[in-house]
Amino acid sequence: MAESRTTDAEMRPVSWWFMVRTMVGARLRAQASYRSSFAADLVSQLILAATEFVEIYVLLHNAPVFGGMNLAQATVVYGLSCAAFGVADMLFGQLDNMHSFIREGRLETLLVRPTPLLLQLVTADVQLRRLGRAGFGLAAYLFALGICGVEWTPALVALAVLAPVGGVLIFGALFLASGCLHFWVLDGQQAGNAFVYGGRYVSSVPAGALMTPLRVLFTFVVPATLVAYAPAAVLLGTPLPAFMSPVMAWLGIPVGIVLWAVVLLIWRAGVRRYTGAGG
Secondary structure, eight states, X not given: OHHHHHHHXXXXXXXXXXXXXXXXXXXXXXXXXXXXXXXXXXXXXXXXXXXXXXXXXXXXXXXXXXXXXXXXXXXXXXXXXXXXXXXXXXXXXXXXXXXXXXXXXXXXXXXXXXXOHHHHHHTSSOOGGGHHHHHHHHHHHHHHHHHTTOOOOHHHHHHHHHHHHHHHHHHHHHHHHHHHGGGTOTTOHHHHHHHHHHHHHHXXXXXXXXXHHHHHIIIIISOGGGTTHHHHHHHHTOOOXXXXXXXXGGOHHHHHXXXXXXXXXXXXXXXXXXXXXXX
16 A cells, blocks of 8 residues: 555656746756856856946046945945846846757747746756846845944935845846847847846946936936835935936835836737747
8 A cells, every 4th residue: 555655646647836946946956066166157157246346436436426425325225236247147148048958949848848948948057156236236235324424214224224125026037038139130139138238237326427318218218217226215315316206215115116017918928929940
């Protein structure tokens, strides 16, 4: 009887969650097993994030105020943006490879599996090394907040904690939107990168330094200024440019959820119209 029960358990269908957990766990263990390579990749991401910050430092070294913020205040913006993008890149950056999945005919092999396509793509190549960027951004964010003399209230503490979550949601939706383009555009990688990485750059600098058309585009079309600049301005008490309100600092999570809902509908439409690469 015991042998029969064991056989029944072995024949029980495996849930998709168990399969994903097993695949992701195997990939993470494989990366961690090569410790020297993993450490080198992690350090390279830290250096890359620090190099990007040097640009802001140089600007504010020559002009003490940039977009209405000094160096410490601009560091809050950069750190918050860097941390949010680093986490989103680790979770959803694999969608950057949608063009190769389609061109090489690998997408068909994923479509016939009993696991949702998007979940397979997201878990296809989780890279822990991308935590280097997120770690640098988080450290810069917390350090800059500490030296800016913020007069903390319960509302500001909540905003400081929730703002990175909203940034991850917004960047994740942008990664997915970039992936969706490949269902309609033969080579949509550059167009998608313009919004994803253009949005990342805009989110990392004070929006007050941007020309008004760019500020409008990256607030109401691609909500990059809601990732870091609007929350940072409210946390630090700096004035916002025209047409921006302090309420926008709290819109990261709601806007991120709405973006995901819209982009997921586009994703479903793209998957339904996909007819294969002919491989």
